[in-house]
Amino acid sequence: MANMKEVAKYAGVSVITVSRVINNPEIVKKETREKVESVIEKLKYQGNQAARALVSNKTRVIHVFIKQEIRMVDPFGMHFVAGISDALSEKYYSFLVRRDWDFPYKCDGIIAMGISKDEEPLIKEKFSVPTVLFGHSDLDIDSVDVDNFSGAYDMTKHLIESGHKDIGIIVINDINRRYVFDRLNGYKKALTEHGIPVRSDLIKFGENNEQGGYYKAIELLGESNVSAICCTSDALALGAIRACRQFKKNVPHDVSVTGFDGLGYEMLTDPKITTVQQPVYEAGKELAELLIEKIEKPETPMIQKMIKPQILFNNSVFMKE
Amino acid sequence: MANMKEVAKYAGVSVITVSRVINNPEIVKKETREKVESVIEKLKYQGNQAARALVSNKTRVIHVFIKQEIRMVDPFGMHFVAGISDALSEKYYSFLVRRDWDFPYKCDGIIAMGISKDEEPLIKEKFSVPTVLFGHSDLDIDSVDVDNFSGAYDMTKHLIESGHKDIGIIVINDINRRYVFDRLNGYKKALTEHGIPVRSDLIKFGENNEQGGYYKAIELLGESNVSAICCTSDALALGAIRACRQFKKNVPHDVSVTGFDGLGYEMLTDPKITTVQQPVYEAGKELAELLIEKIEKPETPMIQKMIKPQILFNNSVFMKE
DNA sequence: CTGAAAGCGCTTACAG
DNA sequence: CTGAAAGCGCTTACAG
Numbered sequence: 001m002a003n004m005k006e007v008a009k010y011a012g013v014s015v016i017t018v019s020r021v022i023n024n025p026e027i028v029k030k031e032t033r034e035k036v037e038s039v040i041e042k043l044k045y046q047g048n049q050a051a052r053a054l055v056s057n058k059t060r061v062i063h064v065f066i067k068q069e070i071r072m073v074d075p076f077g078m079h080f081v082a083g084i085s086d087a088l089s090e091k092y093y094s095f096l097v098r099r100d101w102d103f104p105y106k107c108d109g110i111i112a113m114g115i116s117k118d119e120e121p122l123i124k125e126k127f128s129v130p131t132v133l134f135g136h137s138d139l140d141i142d143s144v145d146v147d148n149f150s151g152a153y154d155m156t157k158h159l160i161e162s163g164h165k166d167i168g169i170i171v172i173n174d175i176n177r178r179y180v181f182d183r184l185n186g187y188k189k190a191l192t193e194h195g196i197p198v199r200s201d202l203i204k205f206g207e208n209n210e211q212g213g214y215y216k217a218i219e220l221l222g223e224s225n226v227s228a229i230c231c232t233s234d235a236l237a238l239g240a241i242r243a244c245r246q247f248k249k250n251v252p253h254d255v256s257v258t259g260f261d262g263l264g265y266e267m268l269t270d271p272k273i274t275t276v277q278q279p280v281y282e283a284g285k286e287l288a289e290l291l292i293e294k295i296e297k298p299e300t301p302m303i304q305k306m307i308k309p310q311i312l313f314n315n316s317v318f319m320k321e
Numbered sequence: 322m323a324n325m326k327e328v329a330k331y332a333g334v335s336v337i338t339v340s341r342v343i344n345n346p347e348i349v350k351k352e353t354r355e356k357v358e359s360v361i362e363k364l365k366y367q368g369n370q371a372a373r374a375l376v377s378n379k380t381r382v383i384h385v386f387i388k389q390e391i392r393m394v395d396p397f398g399m400h401f402v403a404g405i406s407d408a409l410s411e412k413y414y415s416f417l418v419r420r421d422w423d424f425p426y427k428c429d430g431i432i433a434m435g436i437s438k439d440e441e442p443l444i445k446e447k448f449s450v451p452t453v454l455f456g457h458s459d460l461d462i463d464s465v466d467v468d469n470f471s472g473a474y475d476m477t478k479h480l481i482e483s484g485h486k487d488i489g490i491i492v493i494n495d496i497n498r499r500y501v502f503d504r505l506n507g508y509k510k511a512l513t514e515h516g517i518p519v520r521s522d523l524i525k526f527g528e529n530n531e532q533g534g535y536y537k538a539i540e541l542l543g544e545s546n547v548s549a550i551c552c553t554s555d556a557l558a559l560g561a562i563r564a565c566r567q568f569k570k571n572v573p574h575d576v577s578v579t580g581f582d583g584l585g586y587e588m589l590t591d592p593k594i595t596t597v598q599q600p601v602y603e604a605g606k607e608l609a610e611l612l613i614e615k616i617e618k619p620e621t622p623m624i625q626k627m628i629k630p631q632i633l634f635n636n637s638v639f640m641k642e
Numbered sequence: 643c644t645g646a647a648a649g650c651g652c653t654t655a656c657a658g
Numbered sequence: 659c660t661g662a663a664a665g666c667g668c669t670t671a672c673a674g
Binding site: 003004005015016019020023047048050051052053054055056 | 669
């Protein structure tokens with residue numbers, strides 16, 4: 001594999017000139033430049049990334065920081081990583097996934113996901129390279145998020161427009177996550193906008209799994225006359241549907257159930273769940289692109305972006321009117 | 322960020338000794354080693370990978386070569402990458418996905434997937450670093466594969482033991498892929514072993530998608546009296562089920578249909594498809610571990626491993642007896 | 643517009 | 659068991 005020195009010798013110039021032709025071609029005289037370029041072509045010269053990294057203090061490696069709680073093999077994690085991988089590979093950046101705040105290797109930038117509200121300060125403290133966040137925060141940090149508020153708002157509105165008024169909600173029981181309240185607030189706003197009072201007895205907080213959805217739906221069905229249950233995850237919705245079945249309520253005819261995520265669980269039940277589809281792949285991809293931008297042009301102004309999710313229409317919502 | 326020189330100064334040794342503590346701790350005197358280790362700890366020294374890469378000609382970057390035909394966002398690609406990511410990240414190797422045979426950056430090793438039979442020679446020709454293959458080949462190259470033969474054999478045997486004798490098969494129409502014939506041969510062996518003649522009129526080759534499964538199932542249902550159709554992918558099985566419906570055949574009561582893959586498509590239909598579940602995540606993970614082994618201990622003998630897939634029992638097979 | 647020199651932070655023989 | 663010296667392949671001021 002030819003190196004810069006050989007190219008220089010062959011072209012009758014110094015290595016510095018070769019370096020310039022590669023990095024700042026415009027400051028090299030045209031003839032010199034063309035001569036060097038033809039030699040690069042001929043010798044199939046490929047820059048040595050390691051040498052470049054050493055001298056320029058760039059590694060071309062990105063760390064993807066994903067909190068332990070998030071399983072890599074779940075659809076959520078996989079879609080996220082797939083989006084990142086596609087964007088980074090395009091630009092020849094490599095990456096690895098780290099699970100701890102401390103890490104023995106350097107990188108050019110970090111993509112962080114699954115950070116809870118109380119951990120946000122750690123980002124500034126622990127990460128000394130450009131960092132972008134999946135989610136949103138009060139920090140002045142670049143981020144891309146799924147617009148959870150608008151997703152829950154749209155879904156609740158869809159229920160209302162389908163003729164439902166008594167709409168319960170099962171909220172994920174993790175008060176340290178912003179998206180939890182974003183979704184709850186979207187629900188509240190849709191109700192309020194349509195003149196439906198927000199009733200605290202229709203708001204239940206449950207563990208984010210099938211069991212949690214089951215228990216909280218049991219409560220809703222036992223204590224109230226809900227005609228629709230808005231679940232803030234598909235896992236919760238699966239449990240809610242089981243609860244309806246136990247109450248001899250047909251889904252969707254007697255009770256409508258909606259989900260949130262749209263990454264596969266919505267298909268596991270009959271009827272399939274009408275849900276809010278999170279664009280996780282897209283979020284990962286945009287985060288990676290944003291990070292590269294920050295690394296290569298540090299003066300880029302801060303960007304905090306929201307991606308609007310779409311409703312995935314299936315068969316768990318009954319149109320009353 | 323502290324460098325080796327500072328660590329050396331602080332510990333009262335030379336940089337060489339620090340280097341040894343990191344790379345060959347066993348050849349350094351215990352007290353010296355412990356002293357250096359404590360300084361590394363105290364100064365939060367992180368090795369500079371770029372410098373290491375330059376001098377040792379190691380990049381700590383792996384290229385995952387995935388042929389263009391395979392979409393990264395399909396479950397197959399995502400599970401594969403997830404397995405690789407988990408294994409590599411564990412050892413602090415980063416990776417990127419490449420889609421072309423030519424590539425401008427160096428790496429320590431390559432994980433290749435989706436290589437067709439006629440492209441196998443290109444591996445030796447184009448890849449000059451340790452390479453492991455998802456699949457199997459006639460080359461002396463390390464590989465991990467799903468045991469497609471045994472998967473198809475097990476499934477066919479399951480059909481036979483459920484009382485089926487007239488079993489058709491829809492084979493993926495790509496004669497350049499080894500797994501295609503592995504699956505067909507598994508089917509044949511199961512039949513032969515149970516004294517059932519292999520009938521060429523029950524073997525159809527179709528495009529690997531829903532349409533392909535539909536057309537070929539139409540042929541089977543029209544020309545023969547099959548009571549079971551063994552599809553060599555879940556996409557094919559989806560189409561086969563549609564064909565049965567058109568023929569007013571109930572699945573599974575009139576015709577059993579089986580799939581292959583088990584990565585999500587099997588849930589898209591009612592009844593859900595009994596299928597062979599490919600351990601793609603595991604294959605990716607084992608390949609990455611194998612590759613690291615090859616890189617770090619080049620004298621490791623060649624390994625060509627098969628992972629046995631399991632049948633995912635759903636509701637598309639009828640037990641006749 | 644071009645080049646000589648220094649240096650990025652490591653590792654690798656080679657001595658001792 | 660430890661260290662001095664050379665060098666990996668580049669880029670970055672600094673001269674000219």
